[in-house]
Amino acid sequence: MCTGKCARFIGVLLFPLAICAIISNLLLFFPNGEILNIDEITDFVWFFHGIIGAGLLVFLPAFMMLGAGGEGCCANRCGMILTVLLAALGALGGAYCVVISAMGLASGPLCDTGDGVYVYPFRNETEDESYLFKKDTWSICKKPKNIVLWNIVLFSILLGIGAIEAVLCLIQVINGLFGFFCGTCLRKRRTGVA
Numbered sequence: 001m002c003t004g005k006c007a008r009f010i011g012v013l014l015f016p017l018a019i020c021a022i023i024s025n026l027l028l029f030f031p032n033g034e035i036l037n038i039d040e041i042t043d044f045v046w047f048f049h050g051i052i053g054a055g056l057l058v059f060l061p062a063f064m065m066l067g068a069g070g071e072g073c074c075a076n077r078c079g080m081i082l083t084v085l086l087a088a089l090g091a092l093g094g095a096y097c098v099v100i101s102a103m104g105l106a107s108g109p110l111c112d113t114g115d116g117v118y119v120y121p122f123r124n125e126t127e128d129e130s131y132l133f134k135k136d137t138w139s140i141c142k143k144p145k146n147i148v149l150w151n152i153v154l155f156s157i158l159l160g161i162g163a164i165e166a167v168l169c170l171i172q173v174i175n176g177l178f179g180f181f182c183g184t185c186l187r188k189r190r191t192g193v194a
Contacts, residue, residue, distance in 0.1 A: 025050025057093025
């Protein structure tokens with residue numbers, strides 16, 4: 001497979017991942033479809049790690065990879081070096097999404113524990129007592145309903161998407177460098193034999 005085709009394939013894979021990341025980040029703003037006040041939304045959602053990190057910063061290299069892939073061979077070394085630079089940016093966006101998602105998972109959601117005040121009941125826990133592995137503690141959050149599960153699922157999805165995007169973008173960095181230094185594709189030429 002030539003480097004142009006590989007770039008195009010990675011670009012095609014990145015589009016649905018970026019869309020899923022944006023949707024997952026948006027869903028974190030509306031737990032169970034509820035519209036909450038700004039001060040009732042978990043703080044790590046406001047880092048826009050799915051919208052900007054795993055979303056917009058990944059769309060840029062994906063578009064460039066599709067262009068570099070052309071119709072199988074781009075024969076354009078300048079295009080390949082641009083994919084390297086943008087893929088590095090995409091890898092940083094994916095890594096940013098992984099870090100913020102991991103922090104969001106570790107700290108837990110902001111919720112009402114029954115007294116009408118929104119707090120982070122799971123922060124400051126040690127790893128031995130993490131709420132992630134003790135489902136019976138999730139019931140401490142009364143409002144919004146099922147907020148703990150909502151956050152765990154969506155932050156986990158974002159963590160996975162960010163990791164996959166970072167890996168794909170790093171593969172494109174290697175692929176793009178190879179395409180830049182060695183050429184993007186070897187075309188088979190027909191020679192006439194008498």
